[in-house]
Amino acid sequence: MRTSMLKSIVRRSSTAGASYVSRRGFASGSAPERKVAVLGAAGGIGQPLSLLMKLNPLVSSLSLYDIAGTPGVAADVSHINTRSEVAGFAGEEQLGQALEGADVVIIPAGVPRKPGMTRDDLFNINAGIVKSLCTAIAKYCPNALVNMISNPVNSTVPIAAEVFKKAGTYDEKKLFGVTMLDVVRAKTFYAGKAKVNVAGAQVNLPVVGGHAGITILPLFSQATPKANLSDEEIVALTKRTQDGGTEVVEAKAGKGSATLSMAYAGAIFADACLKGLNGVPDVVECAFVQSNVTELPFFASKVRLGKNGVEEVLGLGPLNDYEKQGLEALKPELLSSIEKGIKFAKEN
Numbered sequence: 001m002r003t004s005m006l007k008s009i010v011r012r013s014s015t016a017g018a019s020y021v022s023r024r025g026f027a028s029g030s031a032p033e034r035k036v037a038v039l040g041a042a043g044g045i046g047q048p049l050s051l052l053m054k055l056n057p058l059v060s061s062l063s064l065y066d067i068a069g070t071p072g073v074a075a076d077v078s079h080i081n082t083r084s085e086v087a088g089f090a091g092e093e094q095l096g097q098a099l100e101g102a103d104v105v106i107i108p109a110g111v112p113r114k115p116g117m118t119r120d121d122l123f124n125i126n127a128g129i130v131k132s133l134c135t136a137i138a139k140y141c142p143n144a145l146v147n148m149i150s151n152p153v154n155s156t157v158p159i160a161a162e163v164f165k166k167a168g169t170y171d172e173k174k175l176f177g178v179t180m181l182d183v184v185r186a187k188t189f190y191a192g193k194a195k196v197n198v199a200g201a202q203v204n205l206p207v208v209g210g211h212a213g214i215t216i217l218p219l220f221s222q223a224t225p226k227a228n229l230s231d232e233e234i235v236a237l238t239k240r241t242q243d244g245g246t247e248v249v250e251a252k253a254g255k256g257s258a259t260l261s262m263a264y265a266g267a268i269f270a271d272a273c274l275k276g277l278n279g280v281p282d283v284v285e286c287a288f289v290q291s292n293v294t295e296l297p298f299f300a301s302k303v304r305l306g307k308n309g310v311e312e313v314l315g316l317g318p319l320n321d322y323e324k325q326g327l328e329a330l331k332p333e334l335l336s337s338i339e340k341g342i343k344f345a346k347e348n
């Protein structure tokens with residue numbers, strides 16, 4: 001369903017410019033004005049993500065920010081004949097302008113992994129980047145939905161929450177760690193093993209927990225369509241989903257981590273946020289949010305998106321014994337990453 005949605009956006013955009021006819025909702029040209037800002041827009045994820053957001057007819061204004069390089073990216077993307085007006089902003093002095101009036105801010109700013117590194121090894125650099133960007137968000141667009149892509153997501157989301165709390169702007173409904181790539185991967189790998197068409201509308205499953213190693217917990221027992229996979233196959237699928245990021249890091253051999261699949265996943269998640277804001281009913285995706293689903297303060301699970309961001313954090317659903325074990329095993333690592341983020345934000 002998601003793949004076909006993006007394909008149809010591409011098709012409509014190339015032929016119809018600003019016109020938009022949604023599956024359920026707005027008539028041609030009547031989608032509300034929405035500004036989306038991408039922070040880190042000149043990067044490996046930022047560029048294809050900016051392209052995909054330019055193809056999204058729900059976006060009326062696309063604001064591309066980076067420390068450098070954004071004038072070129074913005075000029076390039078702006079020539080595409082779709083609805084949104086594009087503006088590029090470079091350097092801290094232009095950050096306020098980039099953010100003002102944003103409905104959704106997507107953050108793929110920061111350094112990526114090289115082979116041999118964990119996501120947590122990025123903490124020292126990315127924590128400071130995320131903190132300064134979130135300080136600006138609190139000032140210039142405190143009501144925006146924030147889609148955090150920068151790693152380690154298990155820590156950068158708690159950092160963002162603390163920054164917003166300090167600024168007095170925190171709204172737990174508006175802060176999301178983007179774990180959509182885990183879902184995208186789990187669907188692809190499952191469809192391959194189950195021999196079903198991944199691009200068909202039906203392949204679906206939740207991925208819960210966090211976004212690093214064993215904290216990524218795909219719930220294949222809830223996958224649709226049902227398939228008769230052996231325990232060994234489920235263990236292998238789980239491991240491949242947990243190690244999906246590392247698989248790409250190793251294949252890129254020093255040239256970074258997932259960018260294209262992440263841009264796709266980020267675009268799908270931002271589109272879901274925009275649909276929720278626009279009042280489209282029953283928009284449900286997985287994301288890492290403030291949560292009561294377990295005893296951990298942040299946790300990824302299915303979330304219903306609405307006009308104010310998170311409308312409802314959905315429960316885990318039934319887990320089998322293997323998934324129950326996975327859930328208990330991930331909690332200490334996830335909690336420690338969350339606490340590390342909170343501590344950093346409190347001390348800096």
Ligand SMILES: NC(=O)C1=CN([C@@H]2O[C@H](COP(=O)(O)OP(=O)(O)OC[C@H]3O[C@@H](n4cnc5c(N)ncnc54)[C@H](O)[C@@H]3O)[C@@H](O)[C@H]2O)C=CC1
Binds near residue numbers: 149257259
């Ligand atoms: N959540 C997820 O599933 C995934 C997260 N990631 C993470 O996304 C982040 C970005 O990855 P890539 O795009 O591959 O890296 P990249 O190095 O290609 O691009 C990062 C961009 O951020 C910019 N940047 C650095 N400091 C900035 C600041 N203060 N303000 C604005 N922009 C700033 C850089 O100039 C660069 O253009 C990494 O932390 C990576 O680990 C990557 C893949 C999946």
Ligand SMILES: O=C([O-])CC(=O)C(=O)O
Binds near residue numbers: 244248258
């Ligand atoms: O693995 C990485 O470093 C990037 C990432 O988060 C992913 O691809 O899931």
